[in-house]
Amino acid sequence: DSxxxxxxxxxxxxxxxxxxxxxxxxxxxxxxxxxxQSLDQGLQFLIQYYNxxxxxxGNILERFSAQQFxxxxxxxxxxxxxxxxxxxxxxxxxxxxxxxxxxxxxGTRLTVV
Amino acid sequence: xxxxxxxxxxxxxxxxxxLTINCTYTATGYPSLFWYVQYPGExxxxxxxxxxxxxxxxxxGFEATYRKETTSFHLExxxxxxxxxxxxxxxxxxxxxxALIFGKGTTLxxxx
Numbered sequence: 063d064s065x066x067x068x069x070x071x072x073x074x075x076x077x078x079x080x081x082x083x084x085x086x087x088x089x090x091x092x093x094x095x096x097x098x099q100s101l102d103q104g105l106q107f108l109i110q111y112y113n114x115x116x117x118x119x120g121n122i123l124e125r126f127s128a129q130q131f132x133x134x135x136x137x138x139x140x141x142x143x144x145x146x147x148x149x150x151x152x153x154x155x156x157x158x159x160x161x162x163x164x165x166x167x168x169g170t171r172l173t174v175v
Numbered sequence: 176x177x178x179x180x181x182x183x184x185x186x187x188x189x190x191x192x193x194l195t196i197n198c199t200y201t202a203t204g205y206p207s208l209f210w211y212v213q214y215p216g217e218x219x220x221x222x223x224x225x226x227x228x229x230x231x232x233x234x235x236g237f238e239a240t241y242r243k244e245t246t247s248f249h250l251e252x253x254x255x256x257x258x259x260x261x262x263x264x265x266x267x268x269x270x271x272x273x274a275l276i277f278g279k280g281t282t283l284x285x286x287x
Contacts, residue, residue, distance in 0.1 A: 105277040
């Protein structure tokens with residue numbers, strides 16, 4: 063058990079809908095990262111938050127947004143969903159500098175139909 | 176930009192065979208390097224890491240050495256087991272606290 067909790071584990075929704083994925087980081091970790099894993103693109107970094115502030119952006123679509131709350135949990139919001147958004151979405155957390163280890167949750171499998 | 180290239184899979188081996196999965200990277204500066212493993216239906220687990228040139232990371236019989244001159248971090252294991260069947264990802268982190276950049280992953284299948 064990595065200590066990172068993601069909910070829900072599975073999500074099936076229709077095109078055009080909006081969903082929210084939730085991540086609780088390991089106790090004490092200030093950084094949260096979101097990744098998308100798909101068969102064709104592999105593991106793509108989406109966005110990072112550190113102690114409530116956006117720290118870095120990767121290949122995140124404008125239809126996607128995220129936030130980190132004062133209790134450090136994070137939510138990834140995906141809207142106007144398309145079939146191509148079907149993927150595994152992972153959250154990872156780390157303590158930040160000088161630590162380099164990131165711990166991953168078990169992921170949320172999103173299926174858009 | 177920074178990137179990681181791994182050998183294409185799948186890699187299929189018999190139990191007790193020697194394993195090598197090649198990984199090379201492109202990055203400015205001195206990134207930290209990692210191998211993560213993903214078992215079926217699970218998240219990624221850190222397998223080993225190295226934070227500077229010539230460091231050797233090791234765990235559970237797996238080893239990888241950070242070679243700056245060849246920009247490589249190849250994963251090796253002397254004798255694989257069926258339980259090692261998984262997807263292996265090479266990754267780099269440009270500096271502590273930044274996002275990991277992953278290779279595309281290599282699927283390893285070990286048969287008895």
